Amino acid sequence: MKIAIASGKGGTGKTTLSTNLAALLAEKEQVVLVDLDVEEPNSGLFISGELKHTEKKYKMIPEWDPTHCNLCGICQEVCNFNAVLKMGKNIMVFPELCHGCYACSELCPKNSLPMKEREMGELKAFKKGNLSFVESKLVIGEEQAVPLIKQTIDYVDSNFSEDTIKLYDSPPGTSCPVIEATKHTDFVILITETTPFGFHDLKLAVETIRELGKDFGVVINRYGIGDDSVETYCREEGIPVIGRIPNDRAVAEIYSKGELLYPRLPFIKKELEKIAAHVADIRKELSV
Amino acid sequence: MKIAFTTKGTDWDSPMDPRFGRTEYFFVYDEETEKVETFDNRAIEGEAHGAGPKTSQKLAELGAEVLITGNGPGGNAAAVLNQINVKVYTGAGEMTVREAYEAWKNGDLN
Structure with missing residues (x-):
């Protein structure tokens, strides 16, 4: 029980x-x-x-890899928690805001946001x-x-x-x-x-x-x-x-x-x- | 130079909004052209998380180089503001926009 x-x-x-x-x-x-x-x-x-x-x-959070990123901004559009932002030519990730839903990582056409372990x-x-x-x-x-x-x-x-x-x-x-x-x-x-x-x-x-x-x-x-x-x-x-x-x-x-x-x-x-x-x-x- | 204020209204006599991430408006004054531009940020109330970064992004779009506010941004917002090289001055939460601008020019804000 x-x-x-x-x-x-x-x-x-x-x-x-x-x-x-x-x-x-x-x-x-x-x-x-x-x-x-x-x-x-x-x-x-x-x-x-x-x-x-x-x-x-x-917990799993995304980490930006700029190598192939074309700055399309899909990542920030799909994030419900404002944990991923496109700022100029950079993608910023806010690990404390991330709920680990994988949306940005999975929907990124260039695989530029691989999920990484973060000790919580x-x-x-x-x-x-x-x-x-x-x-x-x-x-x-x-x-x-x-x-x-x-x-x-x-x-x-x-x-x-x-x-x-x-x-x-x-x-x-x-x-x-x-x-x-x-x-x-x-x-x-x-x-x-x-x-x-x-x-x-x-x-x-x-x-x-x-x-x-x-x-x-x-x-x-x-x-x-x-x-x-x-x-x-x-x-x-x-x-x-x-x-x-x-x-x-x-x-x-x-x-x-x-x-x-x-x-x-x-x-x-x-x-x-x-x-x-x-x-x-x-x-x-x-x-x- | 463009100066952004966090405000509760859209004119020089409006009170400042002491909050950064959840400020009601931005009041942006361009010292060169003496033009004022305002932005209604009240939609941020619908955001449960991440108001700081979101509002910082808006501030970047407005092209301000100086931010005058009340309590100061939190850690996430500060990270963005740092990246876009916005200078932050706090302590103007109880003033009107005009008073805040004067205080900033006199070097009374930190």
Whole structure:
């Protein structure tokens, strides 16, 4: 089963929930936690394990070879991202803007834009007991998260069995990286907090996940602060609230030391078990 | 010498647009002929990616040698502007075109 943990707003507890839920589930079965927030992965701060595998990840971008180029300009016409421009007698390629679609390269009548590998990041896989952990990290300056997220998902698909529970810690927001991280999953957990920002961004996240046609539930973090707007909204929209993580100073203290919460805080373990039970029900329904 | 300004309008009293890649207009003043030419760049709003290089390309077509703007171009746009030898002056984002031109002549812009 594949579960994405997403939010609209950043800092609402995606990593806290992902790491604790993964460790708890791994007490009973095989779990892989995948950090897809490739711009700044941080699940690894809470999960230790033995490094099992490292690989560099590449994307393909065109490189201009002026030898036979007749400056026809087809390349810049077919690029949807302004990543190839004809400037006077030069063709300029902007690798950060390139989406690696091959259009300019394939449609060039003179084969003057051969595709070349460009390193975009690194993937690492760790293991400790039942819990595997995979993370990818973009190289500094690389703008596009989506190709690395996609390759990381592909790695997990081909290296872990069907019956492994797969948890995907997603990037924040509601744009392309989040869509890439969630669209392949069976269930999405949206974690929020009952602040005006949290509520506002939750609604955007709900719209996004509904557009993708995904089954989802909400976890309210820092429960007890703010107001009841999130609860009221979820009730009116018929969205299940599958967990409520209380606002508690001890949570912040343990988190700040990079430790897991549930082994030391029974009230956290109780909420995680509720979330796990909900996930188990869905798993049974879908038989995945 | 042709001087291009990033602007929110088409006359000397228009406010400057502090943005480069997504500027609404270019206001191009030719110091030799004292003629003004403007270009409506608002179609750039439809471009999700690569506004900087695209707008730089337009600037090259307009034949400007100096660019006066607000915040300054980003990395991709700067690469193009560098290639076509356009001199960039920033810090005029809060001025009118006329004020920006005076400030540039007085050497107040960097």
